[in-house]
Amino acid sequence: MRVTIFGTGYVGLVTGTCLADVGHDVVCVDIDQAKVEGLNRGVIPIYEPGLEPMVKANHAAGRLHFTTDAASAIGHGDLIFIAVGTPPDEDGSADLKYVLAVAATVGRHIERPVVVVNKSTVPVGTADKVQATIAAELRARGLEIAFDVASNPEFLKEGDAVNDCMRPDRIVVGSSNPAAVEKLKRLYAPFNRNHERIVVMDVRSAELTKYAANAMLATKISFMNEIANIAEKVGADVEMVRQGIGSDPRIGWHFIYPGAGYGGSCFPKDVQALARTAQQHGYGARLLDAVEAVNDSQKGHLFELIQRHYGGDVKGKTFAVWGLAFKPNTDDMREASSRTLLAQLWAAGARVRAYDPEANEEAERIFGEREDLVLCDSARAALADADALVVVTEWKQFRSPDFVRIRQALADAVIFDGRNLYHPDEVEAADLAYYGIGRGRSI
Numbered sequence: 294m295r296v297t298i299f300g301t302g303y304v305g306l307v308t309g310t311c312l313a314d315v316g317h318d319v320v321c322v323d324i325d326q327a328k329v330e331g332l333n334r335g336v337i338p339i340y341e342p343g344l345e346p347m348v349k350a351n352h353a354a355g356r357l358h359f360t361t362d363a364a365s366a367i368g369h370g371d372l373i374f375i376a377v378g379t380p381p382d383e384d385g386s387a388d389l390k391y392v393l394a395v396a397a398t399v400g401r402h403i404e405r406p407v408v409v410v411n412k413s414t415v416p417v418g419t420a421d422k423v424q425a426t427i428a429a430e431l432r433a434r435g436l437e438i439a440f441d442v443a444s445n446p447e448f449l450k451e452g453d454a455v456n457d458c459m460r461p462d463r464i465v466v467g468s469s470n471p472a473a474v475e476k477l478k479r480l481y482a483p484f485n486r487n488h489e490r491i492v493v494m495d496v497r498s499a500e501l502t503k504y505a506a507n508a509m510l511a512t513k514i515s516f517m518n519e520i521a522n523i524a525e526k527v528g529a530d531v532e533m534v535r536q537g538i539g540s541d542p543r544i545g546w547h548f549i550y551p552g553a554g555y556g557g558s559c560f561p562k563d564v565q566a567l568a569r570t571a572q573q574h575g576y577g578a579r580l581l582d583a584v585e586a587v588n589d590s591q592k593g594h595l596f597e598l599i600q601r602h603y604g605g606d607v608k609g610k611t612f613a614v615w616g617l618a619f620k621p622n623t624d625d626m627r628e629a630s631s632r633t634l635l636a637q638l639w640a641a642g643a644r645v646r647a648y649d650p651e652a653n654e655e656a657e658r659i660f661g662e663r664e665d666l667v668l669c670d671s672a673r674a675a676l677a678d679a680d681a682l683v684v685v686t687e688w689k690q691f692r693s694p695d696f697v698r699i700r701q702a703l704a705d706a707v708i709f710d711g712r713n714l715y716h717p718d719e720v721e722a723a724d725l726a727y728y729g730i731g732r733g734r735s736i
């Protein structure tokens with residue numbers, strides 16, 4: 294099928310590439326000329342395992358095109374996807390300016406019936422706004438062209454995006470128009486293996502499904518962080534508690550890892566946006582507000598542990614920080630817990646030697662040159678001349694370090710483990726003090 298995708302960010306680029314990979318003819322449009330030129334030369338703007346060879350192969354095979362020419366791209370697709378960003382507005386609600394700008398562009402250029410499919414994470418009711426925007430442009434052109442607006446939210450995770458896209462656990466299609474549903478079913482047929490994965494529903498339910506999924510996952514994390522904080526107070530180990538509850542299939546093993554708080558471009562923004570939508574409809578979403586509040590304070594928890602260890606004075610201390618990205622396998626630092634930690638350390642007069650396997654460049658872009666930050670090119674280099682180690686992101690390569698060597702490197706012989714990667718006994722056996730999240734027994 295002929296598909297047009299607006300936006301070559303995470304969602305647009307990965308979706309476009311996967312659709313091309315199963316044989317569809319895909320044109321990706323972006324307003325960023327440099328990005329489009331780069332993609333046409335095989336330069337991938339994001340770090341995502343497995344994506345680069347797929348983009349190159351499908352581009353070379355002539356099934357995946359990148360352009361800034363919206364008009365010709367709109368002429369190409371039977372299905373036109375909107376996969377542009379929805380950053381938070383000042384009040385936390387999703388800013389729809391990019392989504393509606395694409396809708397207007399579509400309205401200005403369509404010449405034949407199309408299905409416009411919204412993949413961006415948008416508040417309930419956005420499909421109606423997209424519909425109205427396109428209709429207004431058509432009216433201005435004095436044209437009557439049939440079009441439909443469907444919702445098809447994306448559930449892929451950064452770092453595992455290609456896999457999620459190629460092997461989705463569900464495909465949500467929101468549309469009450471049987472012809473549009475049929476088109477989307479045909480498009481996704483190659484991904485719909487073994488059992489029916491396509492769930493068809495009305496547009497508003499599809500829009501809400503996306504927020505409900507992310508809010509549920511964020512709730513699990515904040516819940517576990519709360520239990521961790523209680524564990525710390527009562528002298529229990531949350532890692533034991535996690536193992537004690539995860540085997541109950543009603544709870545499950547996923548997303549019950551306590552840590553330094555959730556970050557990224559989705560959870561913080563989506564929890565806030567859903568709470569805001571609820572409020573706009575006269576409902577105060579107390580649970581969502583609490584999920585957000587717990588996460589905000591959790592991001593400061595590592596620093597609290599550090600302060601506790603140092604009796605409130607870290608002035609002049611140097612901290613080795615392992616991990617800057619909001620999670621492993623990405624270079625993304627949006628809303629990352631590391632940013633809160635670094636800001637707190639700097640405000641308290643401490644210095645940082647940081648290492649991230651992928652996000653060093655991003656850190657340089659965000660923080661610029663500053664004398665209290667050294668970006669190191671290995672985990673070991675970060676330890677040199679440091680007083681203490683703080684682990685913020687659970688990259689695989691940080692999982693089994695040589696604690697004896699760490700002990701030799703650190704002047705103050707202490708590890709703050711923001712992701713509970715280590716067993717306290719193992720760390721303490723190397724004569725290092727250990728602080729984890731919710732590990733009351735070791736404090």
Ligand code: UGA
Pocket residue numbers: 414447448449450451452507510514547548549550551552553554555556557558559560619620
């Ligand atoms: C999230 C969802 O998992 C995807 O399903 C969704 O499609 C995506 O948002 C989106 O809306 O686009 P992502 O933000 O890439 O994906 O990252 P996650 O793997 O979900 O992790 C989010 C944060 O939660 C990370 O900071 C991670 O460290 C934290 N986390 C995760 C925990 O603290 N504990 C856990 O048990 C799991």
